[in-house]
Amino acid sequence: MKELQHLNKYFLKYKTNLLIGIFITIIARMFLLFTPRYVKKIFIVIEKYFNEEMPIEAFKAELLEAILFIIGAAIIGGILTFFMRQYIINVSRYIEFDLKNEIYEQYQKLSLNFYKKNRTGDLMNRISEDVGRVRMYAGPAIMYSINTVTLFVIALIYMFEESPSLALYTIIPLPILSIVIYKLSKEIHRRSTIVQEYLSKLSTFTQESFSGISVIKAYGIEPQTSANFSTLAAESKEKQIDLARVQAWFFPMMLLLIGVSNLIVIYIGGMQYINGEIESIGTIAEFIIYVNLLTWPVATVGWVTSIIQQAEASQKRINEFLRIEPEIKNTVETDTEITGDIEFKNVTFTYDDTNITALKNINFHVKEGETLAIIGKTGSGKSTILDLIGRLYDIYEGSIIINKQEIDQVNLSNLRDSIGYVPQEAFLFSDSLKNNIKFGKEDATDEEVIEAAKNAQVHKNIIKFNQGYDTVLGERGITLSGGQKQRVSIARAIIKLPKILLFDDCLSAVDTETEEKILKNLNKITKGKTTIIVSHRVSSAKNANKIIVLEDGEIVQQGTHDTLIDIDGYYKHLYLKQLSETTSK
Numbered sequence: 001m002k003e004l005q006h007l008n009k010y011f012l013k014y015k016t017n018l019l020i021g022i023f024i025t026i027i028a029r030m031f032l033l034f035t036p037r038y039v040k041k042i043f044i045v046i047e048k049y050f051n052e053e054m055p056i057e058a059f060k061a062e063l064l065e066a067i068l069f070i071i072g073a074a075i076i077g078g079i080l081t082f083f084m085r086q087y088i089i090n091v092s093r094y095i096e097f098d099l100k101n102e103i104y105e106q107y108q109k110l111s112l113n114f115y116k117k118n119r120t121g122d123l124m125n126r127i128s129e130d131v132g133r134v135r136m137y138a139g140p141a142i143m144y145s146i147n148t149v150t151l152f153v154i155a156l157i158y159m160f161e162e163s164p165s166l167a168l169y170t171i172i173p174l175p176i177l178s179i180v181i182y183k184l185s186k187e188i189h190r191r192s193t194i195v196q197e198y199l200s201k202l203s204t205f206t207q208e209s210f211s212g213i214s215v216i217k218a219y220g221i222e223p224q225t226s227a228n229f230s231t232l233a234a235e236s237k238e239k240q241i242d243l244a245r246v247q248a249w250f251f252p253m254m255l256l257l258i259g260v261s262n263l264i265v266i267y268i269g270g271m272q273y274i275n276g277e278i279e280s281i282g283t284i285a286e287f288i289i290y291v292n293l294l295t296w297p298v299a300t301v302g303w304v305t306s307i308i309q310q311a312e313a314s315q316k317r318i319n320e321f322l323r324i325e326p327e328i329k330n331t332v333e334t335d336t337e338i339t340g341d342i343e344f345k346n347v348t349f350t351y352d353d354t355n356i357t358a359l360k361n362i363n364f365h366v367k368e369g370e371t372l373a374i375i376g377k378t379g380s381g382k383s384t385i386l387d388l389i390g391r392l393y394d395i396y397e398g399s400i401i402i403n404k405q406e407i408d409q410v411n412l413s414n415l416r417d418s419i420g421y422v423p424q425e426a427f428l429f430s431d432s433l434k435n436n437i438k439f440g441k442e443d444a445t446d447e448e449v450i451e452a453a454k455n456a457q458v459h460k461n462i463i464k465f466n467q468g469y470d471t472v473l474g475e476r477g478i479t480l481s482g483g484q485k486q487r488v489s490i491a492r493a494i495i496k497l498p499k500i501l502l503f504d505d506c507l508s509a510v511d512t513e514t515e516e517k518i519l520k521n522l523n524k525i526t527k528g529k530t531t532i533i534v535s536h537r538v539s540s541a542k543n544a545n546k547i548i549v550l551e552d553g554e555i556v557q558q559g560t561h562d563t564l565i566d567i568d569g570y571y572k573h574l575y576l577k578q579l580s581e582t583t584s585k
C-alpha cells in the first residue's frame with residue numbers, strides 16, 4: 001500500500017464527495033438488511049395465525065405492514081445505491097483524470113534521453129492501463145470494501161442476536177469463498193495480462209503492416225505477412241481460451257459455496273428448531289437471506305484484494321516515472337531576451353546511451369543576424385550541434401554561450417521560443433495543413449499562414465488540393481510527398497519569425513531549382529536573424545557568412561565559400577563534384 005499513498009492527496013482533494021459516498025453506502029446497506037428481519041416477521045405472523053393466536057384482521061394488517069416495509073426498504077436502498085455509485089465511482093473518475101494529467105505533464109517535462117530509454121508502448125501503458133488499474137482501487141475497491149464491512153458488521157450483529165451458534169455455522173464457508181475468489185482473481189489477472197500482451201502484439205503488427213503496406217506490396221510478401229498474422233492471431237486465441245477457462249470457474253464456485261452455506265443453515269437451523277433452540281422457522285428463512293446477501297460482498301474481499309495488489313503494482317510503475325527529475329531544468333525564472341548570438345567554446349559531447357562522442361572540441365561564433373552553414377558527411381555531428389543549441393541535451397565539457405551567457409543561465413522557455421527548428425525528418429500532425437503551419441504560431445492569421453507557405457515554396461502545391469489549407473493530413477502526413485512535407489515544416493518554422501532559425505538538412509528532398517527559390521526567400525526572411533543551415537549541398541551553404549566542415553565530430557575546415565573553394569579539402573571536393581553533376585544534367 002506504500003505506493004498507493006501517492007493517491008492520498010487526491011482523496012483529500014475529493015474528501016467531501018468521498019465522505020458523502022461512504023455515508024450513503026452505510027445507510028443503503030442498513031436499508032438492505034431490513035428485509036431478512038421482516039421476512040422473519042412474516043413467518044412469525046403466519047405461524048401465529050395458523051396456531052390461531054392472531055385474528056385475521058391483525059394478521060392482514062401485520063402482513064401488509066411487513067410487505068410495505070420490505071418494498072419501501074428495497075426502493076430506498078436502490079435509490080441510495082445509485083447515489084453511492086454516483087459519488088464514489090465519480091471520485092475515481094476524477095482521480096483518473098487528475099492522475100493522467102499529472103503523468104502527461106511529467107512526460108512533457110522529461111528530456112529526450114528519457115524517451116530514448118523507454119519504449120513508446122510502455123509510456124502509453126502507464127497513462128492508460130496502469131491508471132485504469134489504479135482507478136479500480138480508487139473507486140470500486142473502496143466502494144466494495146465499505147459495502148462488505150458495513151453489511152458484514154450489521155448482519156453479524158443481527159445474526160448473533162438471533163442465534164450465536166447458527167450464526168457461527170453460517171459464516172464458516174465464507175472465508176473459504178473469499179480465498180477461492182482471491183486465487184481465481186489472481187489467476188484471471190495473470191492470464192488476462194498475457195491476453196493483453198498478445199492484443200498489443202497484434203495491434204503493433206497490423207499497424208506496422210498498414211504503415212509499411214507499400215514495402216510489403218513492392219516486395220510481394222503479402223502471403224508471408226498473412227501467415228505471420230494468422231500465427232499470431234492463433235496464439236492470441238489460445239490465450240483467450242485459457243482465460244475463458246478460469247473465468248468459467250468463477251460463478252460455479254460461488255454457486256457451490258452459496259449452496260453449501262444454504263444447506264448448513266437449513267440443516268443446523270432445522271435441528272435447532274426441532275430441539276427448540278430457535279423460536280421460529282422464520283429465523284431459518286432470515287438466515288438464508290443473510291447468507292445470500294453476504295455471499296457477494298465476501299466474494300469481493302478476494303476480488304478487491306487482487307485489485308489492490310494490481311493497483312499497487314501499477315502505481316509503483318507510475319511513481320517510478322513521476323519521481324524522475326527532468327535532466328534539462330530551467331534554473332532562470334526571469335526572462336532572458338535572446339538576440340541570437342551563439343558561441344561554442346571547446347564543446348565536446350558524448351551521447352550517454354551509445355557512448356558515441358558526436359562532437360569533439362567544437363569552436364565557432366555566430367553573431368546576431370549571421371548565417372552559419374554546417375557541412376559534413378553523414379554521422380559527423382551536424383544535427384547534434386543544432387540539438388545542443390536548443391538545449392535538448394546538456395553538455396559537460398566546454399561551454400555554449402547564448403547572448404554572452406552560459407546556455408544554462410538562459411531562461412529555457414525564452415530560448416526555445418526564440419528558435420524556429422526544421423528537423424531532418426519532417427513530422428506533421430494528423431490535422432489540417434493550416435493548423436500544421438500555425439503550430440509555429442498559434443495566433444497566426446490566414447494571411448500569415450499563406451505568406452509563410454509562399455516563402456517555403458509550398459503555397460502552389462497546397463492550393464491545388466481540393467480543400468486547400470484545410471486539407472487534413474493522414475498519420476505522419478502520408479498524403480504529402482517528402483519534399484512537400486519538408487516545405488510545410490519550413491513554413492511552420494518561419495511563420496514564427498524567430499530570432500534563431502535552425503534548418504537541419506531540410507532541403508534534401510526538394511529539387512535544386514526549388515531549393516534555390518526557397519533559399520532566396522529565406523534570404524529575405526532571415527535578415528537580422530541568426531540562421532544555421534545544415535546541409536549536404538554546397539548550394540545551400542554558399543551564401544552563408546561562415547561555413548564549417550565537420551568530420552567525425554571535429555571541425556576540419558572553416559571559412560567562407562570563396563575561401564574554402566580555394567583550399568584543397570572536403571568542401572572543395574564537394575563543390576567540384578556537385579558542380580560537375582549540375583553541368584552534366
Ligand SMILES: Nc1ncnc2c1ncn2[C@@H]1O[C@H](COP(=O)(O)OP(=O)(O)OP(=O)(O)O)[C@@H](O)[C@H]1O
Nearest residue numbers: 351353354356358377378379380381382383384385
Ligand atoms: N540521439 C542519439 N543518441 C545516441 N547517439 C546519437 C544520437 N543522435 C546521434 N547519435 C550519434 O552521434 C553521431 C552524430 O550524429 P548526428 O545526427 O549529429 O550526425 P549528422 O552529421 O547530423 O548526420 P546526418 O547527416 O546523417 O544527419 C552519430 O554517430 C550518431 O550515431
